[in-house]
Amino acid sequence: MIDPFGRSITYLRVSVTDRCDLRCVYCMAEDMHFLPKAQVLTLEELERLCAAFIRLGTTKIRITGGEPLVRRGVMSLFQGLGSRLGDGLKELTVTTNGTQLAKYATQLVDAGVRRINVSLDTLDPAGFTVMTRWGRIEPVLEGIFAAKAAGLAIKINTVAMQGVNEAEFDRLLAWCGEHGFDLCLIETMPMGEISEDRTDQYLPLSLVRARLRRRWTLTETDYHTGGPARYFDVAETGRRVGFITPMTHNFCESCNRVRLTCTGTLYMCLGQNDDADLRAVLRAGASDAALDAAILEAITRKPKGHDFVIDRRNDRPAVARHMSVTGG
Ligand code: SAM
Ligand code: SF4
Numbered sequence: 001m002i003d004p005f006g007r008s009i010t011y012l013r014v015s016v017t018d019r020c021d022l023r024c025v026y027c028m029a030e031d032m033h034f035l036p037k038a039q040v041l042t043l044e045e046l047e048r049l050c051a052a053f054i055r056l057g058t059t060k061i062r063i064t065g066g067e068p069l070v071r072r073g074v075m076s077l078f079q080g081l082g083s084r085l086g087d088g089l090k091e092l093t094v095t096t097n098g099t100q101l102a103k104y105a106t107q108l109v110d111a112g113v114r115r116i117n118v119s120l121d122t123l124d125p126a127g128f129t130v131m132t133r134w135g136r137i138e139p140v141l142e143g144i145f146a147a148k149a150a151g152l153a154i155k156i157n158t159v160a161m162q163g164v165n166e167a168e169f170d171r172l173l174a175w176c177g178e179h180g181f182d183l184c185l186i187e188t189m190p191m192g193e194i195s196e197d198r199t200d201q202y203l204p205l206s207l208v209r210a211r212l213r214r215r216w217t218l219t220e221t222d223y224h225t226g227g228p229a230r231y232f233d234v235a236e237t238g239r240r241v242g243f244i245t246p247m248t249h250n251f252c253e254s255c256n257r258v259r260l261t262c263t264g265t266l267y268m269c270l271g272q273n274d275d276a277d278l279r280a281v282l283r284a285g286a287s288d289a290a291l292d293a294a295i296l297e298a299i300t301r302k303p304k305g306h307d308f309v310i311d312r313r314n315d316r317p318a319v320a321r322h323m324s325v326t327g328g
Contacts, residue, residue: 101143177237271306
């Protein structure tokens with residue numbers, strides 16, 4: 001799959017549910033309305049769509065959400081996709097908040113998952129409860145260590161928020177170094193109404209990096225995971241720290257990914273509204289060839305780049321859907 005700007009599309013991110021057991025303040029409103037079940041694809045439908053993408057050249061699939069590991073029966077999807085590893089698919093991975101990892105870490109490894117991303121914005125138990133509105137950090141830490149014990153390589157994702165966790169990054173970097181995890185810092189993106197002021201949350205990572213450099217020796221590397229992060233080696237820990245800066249750095253030129261939601265909507269760009277309704281195609285009884293054609297047509301509409309801006313006067317997000325819908 002080659003898009004109109006010559007980018008090869010090899011990476012599919014699949015949101016398997018819009019639901020979550022947490023309510024991170026930058027991601028969701030407290031009183032979220034979730035989708036009725038009939039609108040959500042079954043796990044079999046999701047697997048059929050993923051199979052079509054693999055057929056068309058997708059080599060990496062990331063399962064995300066909402067919280068993917070709260071979807072009932074989700075391990076059957078991991079097992080189904082895992083059985084395609086080596087047969088077109090090269091990597092199957094997941095982004096999770098970690099609350100269910102203690103239960104599923106071994107099953108993920110058995111399905112063929114080797115690396116996972118776990119979101120953790122703070123190591124402070126009280127701060128964790130504030131950032132997730134009601135979560136407890138203990139099951140998450142337990143899940144992270146279960147994943148490590150099961151042999152999974154772990155990257156910790158941390159959303160940088162002004163005045164909330166900005167004093168935490170030295171500690172997180174040291175903790176990740178101690179346990180052998182990479183750390184990836186992410187700027188908040190203006191997606192979905194969240195009942196808080198976005199402009200208060202935004203913290204540019206250029207500033208965070210400059211502050212980290214006071215204590216750590218960071219050397220830029222050309223390490224890439226196929227995602228949008230820029231990585232630096234941390235001399236003191238022997239691990240890496242990545243920065244995802246959609247707001248300050250244009251990461252679109254090397255974009256190799258598209259996103260599928262749990263309703264079968266394909267978004268060709270995280271920061272644009274153009275989409276393709278693959279559920280309608282599936283449920284109309286499309287053949288594999290017709291499904292492939294619908295996907296290829298969508299790829300011809302992949303935009304050149306996102307257009308994230310915070311509409312400061314009206315304090316409206318640039319993109320109305322939440323990250324939990326599109327999948328982070
Ligand atoms: N529930 C899982 C988790 O938290 O890892 C997977 C889905 S979550 C939407 C994926 C990633 O998106 C998380 O790392 C989360 O911190 C990030 N995220 C959510 N909303 C965001 C926003 N508005 N700006 C930047 N990152 C966001
Ligand atoms: Fe849930 Fe992940 Fe969104 Fe937090 S970031 S509310 S864990 S989907």
